Amino acid sequence: MPGDAQTSVYVLRNEVINGNSDNLYLDGNSLEIQVPPKGAFHFHGILVATSPNSKLAVAIKVEGLVRDNAGAAVLIGTPNISEVGADSPGKNILTVSTSGMSLQFTMKNNDGNTMRYVLRLETSEVIFP
Numbered sequence: 433m434p435g436d437a438q439t440s441v442y443v444l445r446n447e448v449i450n451g452n453s454d455n456l457y458l459d460g461n462s463l464e465i466q467v468p469p470k471g472a473f474h475f476h477g478i479l480v481a482t483s484p485n486s487k488l489a490v491a492i493k494v495e496g497l498v499r500d501n502a503g504a505a506v507l508i509g510t511p512n513i514s515e516v517g518a519d520s521p522g523k524n525i526l527t528v529s530t531s532g533m534s535l536q537f538t539m540k541n542n543d544g545n546t547m548r549y550v551l552r553l554e555t556s557e558v559i560f561p
């Protein structure tokens with residue numbers, strides 16, 4: 433069946449000022465990944481960030497499962513998030529959540545600088561027609 437099984441690669445991004453939290457978006461502004469009705473996604477990705485002077489950097493891995501639950505996206509289990517490397521370990525916090533049918537990735541920046549974040553996310557997707 434067309435569209436009932438696929439894989440996708442998404443790039444989410446944003447710039448977050450020190451001390452703030454903000455979501456990462458497909459367009460850098462407001463567009464989020466949507467879980468389709470009767471769909472489930474396994475997702476895994478790698479996030480990289482740097483400061484304006486490139487003196488600070490961080491890399492974080494993320495993996496999890498999300499599915500539709502009667503019109504609302506829900507995470508199944510707790511996403512696995514691990515810092516691969518960082519100039520300031522533990523200062524850049526990635527969280528995964530859902531809102532409506534959106535899958536959301538939020539960065540909390542405690543690094544002392546504005547940071548620019550980019551998340552490359554790959555999904556395996558199945559939809560029950």
